[in-house]
Amino acid sequence: MARRAMSLLSQWSSRIFSVELDGAPFYFSIQETHRREEVPRVFREVRNNGRCYSLLVCSDDRIRRAKFYGELKGKLLRGLPPECDLSPMSSFLPNVKDSLIKGYFLKDNSESSSSSERLLRRLIQHDPVFVCSYFRREEGQLWTQHLWSHADSQTMETSKEYYVVPSEAPQYHPSTLNIINSDVFYSFEEAYEVIKKCGDIIPEASSVLELLPSRAEARSKPDFPVIVIEGLDATGKTTLTESLRDTLGAALLRSPPQCLSPLRARFDQEPPLIRRAFYALGNYITAEQIGQEGMKTPVIIDRFWHSTAAYAIATAVSGPVCNLPAEGSEVYCWPSDLLQPSLVVLLTLDPEERKRRLRDRGQGKTEEEQKLDHNQLFRLRVEEAYRRIIGPACVIVDASPSADQVLQQVQLLIRGKCHL
Structure with a gap:
């Protein structure tokens, strides 16, 4: 046996x-x-x-x-x-x-x-x-x-x-009990090993491995600030990130990175262990891009590790918010080998206003977005997991005012935290 x-x-x-x-x-x-x-x-x-x-x-x-x-x-x-x-x-x-x-x-x-x-x-x-x-x-x-x-x-x-x-x-x-390096990955090596072992059953796994950065490369801190904008869909992330790119003369990156887009539908069909490892590696690809761009200009990122972790934790744990790992748990700690941003902004919005904005878009919803709509407890778990992540923690910004007002508020934060 x-x-x-x-x-x-x-x-x-x-x-x-x-x-x-x-x-x-x-x-x-x-x-x-x-x-x-x-x-x-x-x-x-x-x-x-x-x-x-x-x-x-x-x-x-x-x-x-x-x-x-x-x-x-x-x-x-x-x-x-x-x-x-x-x-x-x-x-x-x-x-x-x-x-x-x-x-x-x-x-x-x-x-x-x-x-x-x-x-x-x-x-x-x-x-x-x-x-x-x-x-x-x-x-x-x-x-x-x-x-x-x-x-x-x-x-x-x-x-x-x-x-x-x-x-x-x-x-x-x-x-x-099983979240660490199963639902959320805390090192490149752990996520890499999962995708590598999938080679025999998922042909596309080799394509993912070919896109990965070399871990032998030196990981120097970028010269310019790295600012992550987080939040649920329809909180205004795209509008804000594009405005910050233009006003700061910054590079704009997204996670998961564009190079993984053709593979996402395939890995979204897989069980959580494999799916989460795929998205974890996407963060390391984005980190390499940040390292390159951050030597020349400030970098704005539309979602990063906070999203990967918050959604995975909220999916793994069912029921009310009190079922989440306690505040201060190692589950909420930033991976030690992943580039840390200078500032993380979490845009929040009243649930009804967010639904109204989603309806106005008229776009098809992702599976996770449908789950957010139909399951209030899931949405509350996602939002609370965002708030509990540390190293760095999110700075919460109310996204209900006009886009210009939100931009001004975030610019003040960037000046104070990043001296831009």
């Missing part, structure tokens, strides 16, 4: 399990004896003849793990009876970094669970996944978990039986 799987099994009874229902996580744990605890919320509404299963992805290879998890939902939806309900699930060791594994929780309300079990048996024989069955005991007052094992390509349930009991919510949302 693979090393990761062995490690997971050795600590199985110490793990906490989380199932998302209607966007909120519900937690349970397992124990060898039962002390008459109440039934966990996840199991309370299962029909009398219903059966539950969990699937958790456990490959040693993080690329394979990410790809398989990304494809697993489709496999299940295509193969399971329509009476089955599928919910996102994870398992973790409390407060242990990189201990999170992801998968799905299945409630099978069909007349017979045989077709579901056939599909799960096929999965366990060939794919990096742990499968558990959950049984109702004593007229629904108890539930037990049975972990399936592999034996000569035949699936069987282990004789080990665990009782399922409620668990308190952890101090921080479990997804925060």
